[in-house]
Amino acid sequence: MAWKHSGKTTAFDYIGLDSETAQAYDIACDLISLKTARIFITQQALAMLANLNHFDQRKVVKEIAHVCNNPNSCSSIKHSKLPFKRLWRSKDQFQSYHYLIDYKIAANGQVVIHDIYFDENVTGAKTRYSRERNMLYTVDRISGRFDGAFDAEDLKKTKAAWGEVLPTLQVETLHAAVNGMQNNLDKAAWLMGTHLDVAYPKDDFKTYTLFHNPTDRMLYDVVECVFDKRQGTKSQNAQHLAAILQQTQQKGQKTKWVVHSQGAIIFSAALEEYRKSYTSALTCHQVVVHSPGAWLPRLKQAATALGMTVVNERSNPFDIVPNLAGKNDLSPSGLARSLKFMGLTFLGTETTSPHTLPFLGLESYHAQLRFAGNHKRANDVLKYIEKHT
Numbered sequence: 001m002a003w004k005h006s007g008k009t010t011a012f013d014y015i016g017l018d019s020e021t022a023q024a025y026d027i028a029c030d031l032i033s034l035k036t037a038r039i040f041i042t043q044q045a046l047a048m049l050a051n052l053n054h055f056d057q058r059k060v061v062k063e064i065a066h067v068c069n070n071p072n073s074c075s076s077i078k079h080s081k082l083p084f085k086r087l088w089r090s091k092d093q094f095q096s097y098h099y100l101i102d103y104k105i106a107a108n109g110q111v112v113i114h115d116i117y118f119d120e121n122v123t124g125a126k127t128r129y130s131r132e133r134n135m136l137y138t139v140d141r142i143s144g145r146f147d148g149a150f151d152a153e154d155l156k157k158t159k160a161a162w163g164e165v166l167p168t169l170q171v172e173t174l175h176a177a178v179n180g181m182q183n184n185l186d187k188a189a190w191l192m193g194t195h196l197d198v199a200y201p202k203d204d205f206k207t208y209t210l211f212h213n214p215t216d217r218m219l220y221d222v223v224e225c226v227f228d229k230r231q232g233t234k235s236q237n238a239q240h241l242a243a244i245l246q247q248t249q250q251k252g253q254k255t256k257w258v259v260h261s262q263g264a265i266i267f268s269a270a271l272e273e274y275r276k277s278y279t280s281a282l283t284c285h286q287v288v289v290h291s292p293g294a295w296l297p298r299l300k301q302a303a304t305a306l307g308m309t310v311v312n313e314r315s316n317p318f319d320i321v322p323n324l325a326g327k328n329d330l331s332p333s334g335l336a337r338s339l340k341f342m343g344l345t346f347l348g349t350e351t352t353s354p355h356t357l358p359f360l361g362l363e364s365y366h367a368q369l370r371f372a373g374n375h376k377r378a379n380d381v382l383k384y385i386e387k388h389t
Contacts, residue, residue, distance in 0.1 A: 014042045014112050017064075021046075028054035028243075029061035037065035041113040045102075048116040051169055054277075055236075055243035060099055064113055067103055071111045098122045098133050098167070123167040125185040132185050132214035134237055136171065136244070139189045140164045140207045146194035148364055149351055151371045162193040168209065171248045171255055175200065175208040178241065180261025180293070181221035188212055191356070192260065198358035199258040199288035199312070211241055213266060225262055225293055225325075228269035238269035245274055249284050256311075257287040261321055261355065264292030264299060271302035281307035289313045291355050293325045316354035316365060318381070320345050337384070344377065352377075 015021065017039040022029055027049055041049075041064070049057060102115040126132050142163040149155040165185065177192035188210060196208055215221055228235050234242075248255050259267040267287065274282070286309040289299065296313060303310050315322040320338035323329040329338075341354050350356045351368045359365070362385050369378035 014040045017041045025050045028057045033065040037068040045113045053243040053247040055240045068111045129184040130216040136168045137165045137210045138168050146197040159190045162190040165189050171209045173209045178211045178259045178263030180263050195258045234269040234273045241270035242274040260290045264294040268294040268299040283307040291315050316359040319354040
């Protein structure tokens with residue numbers, strides 16, 4: 001079992017965790033959790049808890065209350081020779097939870113939350129993609145910027161441009177991204193780096209933060225999209241992102257987002273969820289929207305109401321996702337184009353799809369199709385260019 005400390009301090013004296021302490025440390029939690037358990041927590045664990053966003057805080061405090069009420073649960077894990085020391089790994093169904101609770105049982109039976117760890121066993125890429133976690137990662141650039149991928153060799157260089165992916169507690173970079181559906185962590189890391197390059201072409205950045213939206217197969221990804229588009233309570237993905245937006249705004253840290261495909265749906269839902277829970281504006285944030293699965297007027301309205309700038313929107317006119325799924329172009333010609341290129345959207349390669357890579361313009365997309373040998377669809381694009389120029 002692997003873990004590492006976050007928010008390290010030297011103070012291990014413990015105090016009671018009640019509503020007053022939670023308020024003093026700006027810790028968001030369900031008051032029922034505090035009332036149903038007598039919680040004692042060290043300053044070290046409290047410092048770690050205070051570093052988390054509000055969404056993770058609520059999850060962790062809920063688990064702490066469970067630990068205090070069930071200290072000898074069979075789910076507890078002995079991790080040392082000390083007879084009263086235990087670790088608790090969450091059984092929460094929402095897989096974004098990625099912390100271990102270190103606690104001790106005193107001779108008098110009193111439970112003390114000793115520390116909270118970042119569990120590395122559940123972070124990173126997995127061979128079974130559904131086991132990847134919805135969480136934040138920093139992604140580092142290895143080589144140059146994305147300026148197009150016209151063939152397999154270009155695409156190989158594009159994928160190799162982004163390297164080390166490390167889990168992080170909060171957004172600490174100027175640039176951030178939310179990926180779309182059907183993206184495992186490895187793919188999301190390089191793909192969203194390319195989308196950021198296109199979204200902010202004048203910015204010279206070496207790292208960015210990825211809000212990873214893991215895939216759980218096409219059917220469940222679609223269900224998530226439908227759920228977040230409805231009115232009312234949003235998915236936990238959106239609730240999590242709303243808390244991250246609040247945490248970053250509270251720090252006064254400027255953040256430039258790009259959201260792609262389902263990422264736009266999650267982002268739009270997060271803005272609506274944010275308005276229910278917080279009163280402050282999101283003036284530190286701006287966003288560029290690529291190939292959105294969300295309806296753009298709804299996203300823009302939510303962003304404007306919160307003081308956030310929507311810098312730009314970029315979509316391929318042959319892309320069925322923004323046109324039909326996002327309901328951004330339901331004209332007869334838009335539907336015809338979308339249906340004609342639907343096979344390339346869902347079954348094409350990364351260079352032939354009108355949806356996956358950042359849209360650089362119709363000339364570039366025409367060249368991509370020609371290099372791939374798909375001359376029939378390349379001619380369709382050429383006819384569209386000639387008609388609209």
